[in-house]
Amino acid sequence: MNQPHSTGKVYLVGAGPGAADLITVRGARLLQQADIVLYDALVTPDMLALCAQAEQISVGKRSGQRSAAQSHINTLLVESAQRAAIVVRLKGGDPMLFGRADEELNALEAAGIDYEIVPGITTALAAAASTRQPLTKRGIARSVALFTSSTAPDEAEETRIPDCDTLVQYMGGREAMLTAERMLSRGWSPDLPVMLVENCSRSDEVIRRVTLQQLAQEPVSATGPVLVMMGEAMRQRINAAR
């Protein structure tokens, strides 16, 4: 029933790693203007306080309740744009990296709904800042791999170990042990420095420094999302406090 000219616009906005002031200025302004905000479970209450005026809809996949299927999120997005002018789809981290953006963009395009994407701070960069460990280092590291494991049936069963100087595994809590085992078997040094960052940028952030050998031997105990950063670039500087 809605004519194209009467539909709203959807903004896919990266919330960043968690801290409310690590969203972009553009993203914060859109939250303040939004009529409807559909948000992930990784989005913090502090962040949602920026859009107190909006109708807030949780579509989180980690909430206690049954998770919203992606097709349901797609339908909600289209329906929201048909009844409101400014719809924000607020995604943890950056929308275009490990965010299932492709499926949401396809749905919006098929429905002829206008949209715009606002990038967010991805956790790897926030974790580099928190740990004070640059991901690249002159003469040591000039390539960085961002990757994740998957248990989805349509993905390859094995986690490939990328051939880069610095490796960053997202959602690496359970999978990091296996990654470390594979890296050791492929000749990476047991002494390779590893940083584990749980709940990056939040008040309950936890940082641990281990070696690749230790990572292979002990399961990572964590309740929140864990980012695993591996490589020579992670080696502690001589005067560093942490």
Place this chain on the structure above:
Amino acid sequence: MNQPHSTGKVYLVGAGPGAADLITVRGARLLQQADIVLYDALVTPDMLALCAQAEQISVGKRSGQRSAAQSHINTLLVESAQRAAIVVRLKGGDPMLFGRADEELNALEAAGIDYEIVPGITTALAAAASTRQPLTKRGIARSVALFTSSTAPDEAEETRIPDCDTLVQYMGGREAMLTAERMLSRGWSPDLPVMLVENCSRSDEVIRRVTLQQLAQEPVSATGPVLVMMGEAMRQRINAAR
């Protein structure tokens, strides 16, 4: 002569890709409070308008004048913290990725100066937003390599081609042809989709869509910094406008 308690604090702040509202809320607030801002050539005048009250010092390596050596930047950083309370080192993109942060952090730590790092939107994510092409895609791409070539004498001469699903080459203007040639010789498809993004997020942004074959055959003509994104995830969606 300065006692530790009398020195200021240095904030390494990511400016993001260029647009003034793609800095984080935290970064923008620090710019407004800064006494001194040392900024890169990639930082835009719009961004510097956020810190009109501050003493602004250009340490850009791309300016028309002779570029500031890294050791000179390090000295300036330390001296600035010895005469001002809030010093912002404003770096294009994110400070911890291709930003020579390691050298600046070493200098600050050696001088006993307190610092904090504020992440920024790295160009790869802003380019994914501009081009509307997610870097990862379910069943297609779940690893992303961020890399750069180097002509520095202490770096390996050859650009390694990372083994990831999506490849993003920073400062890829001149080097991208060579990268494409090497990828073709290693069996990547000539038809592989490639997005070229020049002056990402700025008013003079230019987006071009080519194939790996075309990238290998024609030099990229550009005046500004070019980001090159390669991989099946870059394939145009069926209903996409661009």
